[in-house]
Amino acid sequence: MTQTAIPFLFMRGGTSRGPYFKRADLPEDLDTLSQVLIAAVGAGHPLNIDGIGGGAAVTTKVVMLSRSEREDADIDYFFGQVAVEERLVDYKPTCGNMLSGVGPASIELGLFAPADGETRIRIHAVNTGALVEAVVQTPGGKVVYEGEAAIDGVPGTAAPVLLNFMDVVGSSCGALLPTGKLRQEIDGIEVTCMDVAMPMVIARAADFGLTGYETREELDANKDFYARMEPIRRKAGEMMGLGDVSKSVTPKFGILSKAREGGTVSARYFMPWNCHPSMAVTGSQCLASCALTPGTVAEGLAEPAEGQPAVVTIEHASGRIDVTVDYEMKGEAFELRSAGLLRTARLLARGEIYVPGAVWAG
Template identity: 45%
Template structure:
């Protein structure tokens, strides 16, 4: 058995190990083998690792000092498949990012300031910059506080995240297909790339209300097959090629919000299971879509009188299965295609610190270890 230093942290509505890049091999295939072992993937319960048998608890944050002139640390996110021997380094996770600032301070990568420490993060998945405002009274990371976020029990100290210039994070374009709205197999969809690529559609267009519980959606095999067919074609049209083995683009179903003060109701898929809340990056993509003239989200927001045609909505609240999430969008010169930053409040908690052990693969097929699963 081998081991590396590790801090397990909750970031927003996700949880996973935080490790230093310097403690991993430089070869990404070898990194993937280590992550698969330490998370216990290849078993539905991830019984031989620390994964929680759910995509939200099968995530890894890899952090290191940054060579970027405007950043303190680099952050590489890895989504580790629960059942399959697969690690995806393509997506981003804003929830795990919530804990990158505290982790960087705790491990000495960033010197804390008295009051608030701003940790500037360079996201290697998207090549974008994020400012993390971490409360550090007395130059110590403060985890306890009165801020609550939907999907997490109790309260904690608030951490403000400001994502800069998120448009075209993967494809280089806010509208990768060139259109605000496309039709795929008779269904109107909007393909948006802001923080993460998404395919957005009205829930009613696939026979849903949009207010179904995640478990009900996960058990609807016909629905999941239909959404996957649409997602693969959307990925092709977005210039992402064959996305059958990728978690991107994500699928977002929208419907009218129940609360008058909320903008839209969403169901977010990751991509083959419904998120019990919504990913931070997914929420930012939806927020961007709301302000794109002609998009599915823009049409719905106008039809439900959440905004007027030609208006830019800066304060956006999205309903999701666990509650809601609030975002602030800032545009340059009131231009819907020049989104400067999106900010929101998250929380984080340090759970444990120590050494994490992983097994060396005995057999290798391609880049990944082989393991028999009962």
């Protein structure tokens, strides 16, 4: 049987990378779609040797785009997190780093007409329902990728992509604090369960016997930490209304410590079975909200953030990320209006990806 060719763009979005497709070029049925994405990425092998994945969770991500039928959005962004060593696809989360490439990809794929100068695209994140405005640099009506913007975790500089996230509180669990508590103890560890852009379970690094400044490699080699963290994450997932999360990448897990490079707070973000090499865009919003909310596990660790909107600087394994948070305190209650970040993206290749005809005949 011949192979099936599927048009795609191969892009870096923020500190992640993967194929960007038109949703219409893929099977509608989710079971068949999963098999296609598994074949495309090469999931089920640590090197993804039979696909275009890069052997890490940040390089086995897939974006699927279509024109939105919503009045408040231009593009629907459907995300799939493909596993590395297992033949699995998780459609529960979204990805803010890959979102950085959605605006440019929408233009490159002919789904949105660019303006001269800069182009504003309203994006509906299908997985979570969030709305995001992306501002893409398009002088002369064409996407440019070269520029002077730098983000930690990516070498060099590129054109900026501005992202403004709206309606991200409770996008997966229905509330800022899905368990109704600012913090609680699970298996002897005090945690804050919070849902802002990405549902997370957040703890203090010191409570695990960690400094919080360990490298990604040091943390991933610490099997005792993961053995203690994962049962907490699973129990928290049930308490947050997410059900059995043993095979899901949500909720994510984060650990906090005091900043030591002039930032607001230091954090390590887990995806959740390994440490992120830098920081997830969605996770950064949740961690920033945690740092700003009195009474969470961040209290006593996070430096006060001044101004309105406030800039929360999170120090991570590869540097730092700034989150501009527009919020207000209603009594002791934290209310988020929007969160903005600067990211970059780059088109790496375009063409057709091939999957076995036995997986999908097209």
